[in-house]
Each structure stands twice: as structure tokens, then as C-alpha cells.
Amino acid sequence: MKIAALSDIHGNLAALNAVLDDIQRQGADVIVNLGDIVSCPLYPAETADRLIPLGLPTIGGNHDRQLLAADPSRMEPSDRFAHDALHSEQLTWVQRLPISLRFEDDVLLVHGTPQDDQSYFLETVTESGCRVATHGEVRRRAGDIEATLILCGHTHLQRWMKLGDGRLIVNPGSVGLQAYGYARPFPHRMEMGSPRARYATVTRTQFDWEVEFRSVEYDWNDVANCAALNGRSDWETVLRTGYC
Structure with missing residues (x-):
């Protein structure tokens, strides 16, 4: 079985389409989505419309939860933009996403860690x-x-680690946003260092799992222009460079 793992699309429809095209060329038995799907100053409604008909095994991330749980006037700007752009059926789809999902008997999908969608797993x-x-x-x-x-997902960084007991933890990186800065618990930056869209494939072999990290070209300058038009120079920089 070959799993293509997507995470942190963040409403970047062009990056999502490029990744889905690459998966079609590479081949996969199943595509899974690890959350933070539509929060952005880009194309949240169009991204939801692209994904809903696919029926992928999908969980919600912290931003998917936040754009539903808070008073819109108190939301972070990207969550507020998505909340205002999505229609009721799309919001219902987001609301129904589980926070974790067991896939097959021995594969678990989470956004942050099994305990918390805002905690870092591998960092x-x-x-x-x-x-x-x-x-x-x-x-x-x-x-x-x-x-x-x-x-x-959650950290937007491609990384894997195998524990001594044999469990493999894989973060496929972010489809749609290759860097961000955050102030808690201490100020830090997460940066991939290039604007290419990321995902991973994980293939079950006779004895173990094999991981391949993928990075895909797409028209990030066009998407960066969209962020700039929507008043988000911070996203514009990240989308063009992969740095904050």
C-alpha cells in the first residue's frame, strides 16, 4: 500500500492542484489529508470545493477548529478570511472533520500530536x-x-523519525505554506527555505514503511500576488521565498 499524505494546504489551490497532479503521475493507493485546509488569505472556498468531491480520508487541524469555534471578530486574520468566504455547506464539511482518524488497523492520522492539535510532534x-x-x-x-x-502535520516541516519500538512518525510538510513564525511558547520560525509545494508518500513493504518526501513546482508568484492583494504581505513573502 502506498499512501500519499497531504497537510497544511491553507487554501493554496494552485499548490494543491500541482500536488494532486504529481500524485497522479507517481501513483498512490490512497491520499490522506492531515488538516489546516482552508485558513488563508487565498482561495478557501475554491479549495474546499476541490477537496469535498474527492472524499479523501481527512482530519481537521487547529485552524479548521479555530475558524468554527471562535467569535469571528476575534479570529486570527487567516481564519476570519476563510470563515467569511466559506458558505454553509463548506463550513458544515469542516465542522464534521474528526480530530484524528485510524486508517487501516495500524495507521493513525493526527494533526499535531495524538493529544493536541497545536503541539509539535517532531520538533x-x-x-x-x-x-x-x-x-x-x-x-x-x-x-x-x-x-x-x-x-x-502542523509544523509545515518535512521530517520523519522511527522510534526504538518500531513506530514511524512522518510529517509530510505543507502543501500550501512553506514558512511561518509563531510567538508561543517562545518566538520561533518554521521555514522550508523554498516555495515549492510539499507532500510525502509512505509505502508499506514486506517488512517496514518507506518514506519519500516530494516537492513540486507551481506558480507561487501568482498566489503571492493574491495574498498581497488581500493585504497580507507576510504571506506574500513566504509564498515567494519559503522564508518568513
Whole structure:
């Protein structure tokens, strides 16, 4: 079985279409979506319309939850933009997304960690910034989850780690946004360093799983222009460069 894992699309329809085209060329038995789907200053409604008919195994991320749970006047700008752009049927689709999903018997989909959609799984933030998490940290975050493969998103960074007990944790990176900055618990930046769209394939072999990280060209300058027109120079920079 070959799984194509998508995460953190963030309403970037052009990046999503490029990734779906690449998956079609590469081949996959199933495509899964790990959340943070429509929050953006880009194309939230169009992205929802592209995905809903596909019926992919899909979970919600923290931004999907936030654009439903809060008073719109108090939302973050990207969540507010998406909330205002989506019609009722699209919002209902987002509302019905589970926070985690068991796929097959031994594959688990989460957005952040099994416990929290806003926690980092494979990275740790300190006063010095963000670093790769230790095996011990990742093992504690995985807890007693029984799965040979755990797919996560949220940090927008392509990374995998295999624990001593054989469990494999894979973050496919972000389809639609290749960097962001965040202030908690300490100020830090997550940056892929190029604007290419990211995803991963994970293939079950006779004895284990094999991971391939993919990066895909698309017209990011056009999408960056859209962000600029919508008053988001921060997104414009990220979309053009992959840096904050």
C-alpha cells in the first residue's frame, strides 16, 4: 500500500492542484489529508470545493477548529478570511472533520500530536528557537498509541523519525505554506527555505514503511500576488521565498 499524505494546504489551490497532479503521475493507493485546509488569505472556498468531491480520508487541524469555534471578530486574520468566504455547506464539511482518524488497523492520522492539535510532534521549541525533537520527547508524545505509522502535520516541516519500538512518525510538510513564525511558547520560525509545494508518500513493504518526501513546482508568484492583494504581505513573502 502506498499512501500519499497531504497537510497544511491553507487554501493554496494552485499548490494543491500541482500536488494532486504529481500524485497522479507517481501513483498512490490512497491520499490522506492531515488538516489546516482552508485558513488563508487565498482561495478557501475554491479549495474546499476541490477537496469535498474527492472524499479523501481527512482530519481537521487547529485552524479548521479555530475558524468554527471562535467569535469571528476575534479570529486570527487567516481564519476570519476563510470563515467569511466559506458558505454553509463548506463550513458544515469542516465542522464534521474528526480530530484524528485510524486508517487501516495500524495507521493513525493526527494533526499535531495524538493529544493536541497545536503541539509539535517532531520538533521542540525552546528559548533558543526550534530544534529537532529527541527520540525520548517523541516517544512521550506518541504515548501508548498502537500504530506502525503515525502521520502528522502542523509544523509545515518535512521530517520523519522511527522510534526504538518500531513506530514511524512522518510529517509530510505543507502543501500550501512553506514558512511561518509563531510567538508561543517562545518566538520561533518554521521555514522550508523554498516555495515549492510539499507532500510525502509512505509505502508499506514486506517488512517496514518507506518514506519519500516530494516537492513540486507551481506558480507561487501568482498566489503571492493574491495574498498581497488581500493585504497580507507576510504571506506574500513566504509564498515567494519559503522564508518568513
